[in-house]
Amino acid sequence: MKPVYTLAEALAQDPARAAKTQALTLDPSKPYMGLKGSHGLFASDEWWESIKAGRLQTQTLTGCIERTYFAGQDSRRGDQVNSFTLRLADGSTVDESIYTHRKHDIKLFVPGAMVTMVYALDELKAQPAADGGVNVARTVLEVYCVLPPHQPSA
Template identity: 30%
Template sequence: MKRIYWLKNDDAAYSPRAIQKSRNLSLSSDSPYGVVAEFGLYGSEEWWENIQRGKIPTRITEGRVIGLFEEGQDRSGVPNSVEIETLDGCRVKRSIRFSNEPESERLKVGYKIKLVEIIQKLKTPSLSIDGDGTVSKLIEAFVDNSCK
């Protein structure tokens, strides 16, 4: 499979400004936003080591792309969400990012896909979209078009 996204190559989500903003939210006692930094601060060497060691919970979603679309208020003409039929036949929607815009051309309906996300606890669990007190962050995305 070819990697089409790697967090470290994301100029928006992994910029020095984004990293510092995330860290400030986690460390601030005045803000309800941010994640619990139990495995290190976002982007730190400790954080990456804990991802590699499997200490930060990971969710891997694999399957076939059955839909590509834009969600939310950021409309750029590039899909930011994908619907996947997983290997066990379930249908799930996930956010997706690309390391650079030409990578978005590598993702098409019918292609195999693998998303690797980490799951972190929110400082304020009630802010969780899924109601489980956590938030996911895409770390890597891979695509394979050999079996369209």
């Protein structure tokens, strides 16, 4: 599988993102907004170590792209897509955004392609979730993609 996105690379390209997320965690005037910070501030060394050590739960989804589409209200050009429906092994589907660092990798996201997405499940300040469970932010850590056998490789 070809790696097309990592949070570490995205944060290196946009360091302000981590700083803004950390500031919201530390802001006592916003008790229902942002991450709780139980396993370290977002993208801090402690946070990454919590992921590595398994203290901060992660989730991995792998499946086959069923369809691609454009989501959102912005105007689009031509056949631009930014989202896809992923069919998982159990037959369920999830809708997800396309994450890549390089625009040319968007062409990897076609029906039939296999995708693996790894998420950090970081607890939010606002608790509990609507279903009574733990309310978490699903932060995309890594995305891998492989074209179906009949497709030319990128």
